[in-house]
Amino acid sequence: MRLLHTMLRVGNLQKSIEFYTQVLGMKLLRQKDYPAGEFTLAFLGYGDEENNTVLELTYNWGVESYDLGKGYGHIAIEVPDVYETAAAIKAAGGKIIREAGPMNAGTTIIAFAEDPDGYQIEFIGENHIRK
Structure with a gap:
């Protein structure tokens, strides 16, 4: 077994991709729209998905923000x-x-x-x- 990715729901996909690529230096590895489900997935990381754990950003179309709750850390x-x-x-x-x-x-x-x-x-x- 190995850890594949961590998923975060985001309210503005482009703004989040810019933060993780331009501010934190990750690379956008792949991005795909899923019209039937009305969401977009973007995978980012410091290396390829085959050899590294990456970050999955999920944008649910039309949702601008989420309550982060008290359970999530960092x-x-x-x-x-x-x-x-x-x-x-x-x-x-x-x-x-x-x-x-x-x-x-x-x-x-x-x-x-x-x-x-x-x-x-x-x-x-x-x-x-x-x-």
Whole structure:
């Protein structure tokens, strides 16, 4: 078994694709409309779907927003330098909601951003598991 993708429902597909590609540097791997179901799927990631876990964005036609609820946490992305990543996200127009620095109960350096729909993305420095 392997983890294939995480799915997020989005209210503006183009705005979300722009955020994940232009701000976070992912590639749009594929996109397809499903007229019979009135939805569009877009798959994005840092590598191909055959060898990597990717992100699936689902746009249900005519739905502009979702209640994120209290159960969802965040997506985590490993980066070489959390401070540089947070600065680059801000420079690209992204929203940092927790500045880079040590986590509150340890020494791992993290930062959090928010996508256009309010989903949180955590950035963790490389080799965090070995620390």
